Amino acid sequence: MRLVTRGDLDGLTCAVLITSCEEVEEIDLVHPQDITQKRIHIGEDDILANLPYAEGCGKWFDHHQLTQVGDKPPDRFEGRYGLSPSAARVVFEYYMCANPDIKRHMRLLAETDRFDSAHLDLEDVLDPRDYVMLGFTLDPRTGLRGYREYFFLLLEALKTKSIEEILALPEVKERVLVMRAADEQFRQLTKDRSRLDGNVVVTDFRGLSPQPVGNRFIVYTLFPQANISVRVHPGPTSEQVAVAVGRSIFNRTSRTNVGQLMAGFGGGGHRGAGTCLLLATTADDEIEFMVEQMKKDG
Ligand SMILES: [Mn+2]
Incomplete structure (x- = not known):
């Protein structure tokens, strides 16, 4: 199967969960409008997560409001849709019973909920820490380059390492430094x-x-x-x-x-x-x- 998701923290957590439960050979990171404007072909071997529905997809997981543009999801489809704090939460609920092992990602999931629904406090913005910090380093909207490679690095790291170990990785530390400097100028x-x-x-x-x-x-x-x-x-x-x-x-x-x-x-x-x-x-x-x-x- 191919997993098609977006390159943010929610997409990353979806990828951590889905690759733990499905045979995923390939992952593509795309923008939601790539789906609604049919810029990429989606077929029955594709799992869509944290993205709008595309007719003919194998499975679909999302939590965004349905829009008038793009394909309408049918009443019955493989996967799950719901207004939830994150798409990862929707994915988790779908796979949890058959794959109780994914419960070890509960903290990542709870922080993804908080990050994706922007339930952050002032401290999270002025002095972000652990998973929230990780989320900011991954946000494609912050415009840092090379996020595909970075996404795949974090995907592997999250399966075996603690958040402290991940934040100590040189690639992560470098992004944190760049981000802190950028935030000053951005302010x-x-x-x-x-x-x-x-x-x-x-x-x-x-x-x-x-x-x-x-x-x-x-x-x-x-x-x-x-x-x-x-x-x-x-x-x-x-x-x-x-x-x-x-x-x-x-x-x-x-x-x-x-x-x-x-x-x-x-x-x-x-x-x-x-x-x-x-x-x-x-x-x-x-x-x-x-x-x-x-x-x-x-
Ligand atoms: Mn999301």
């Missing part, structure tokens, strides 16, 4: 490039080269008044603009359903966070529309 650029509009903080990184990388929750420590954030950066091509929206993880009063709002622009996500790609020519008007909706929602 400053976020301050410079953000404006508060009612309850919404809008950060625009367009025109910056290279793109700043850093902890996406820092903005909430800088703008405690805001309950939702919009981050704008260049898309994968020059005709596109990428937008990432998230409710504040500290000021939890926003009523916007972000996944639903993003789906209206061809993207997707959870109630609390989501992304979409816009055409550069119309992006400003669309972003303005989103912000107005977030202000109306309160």
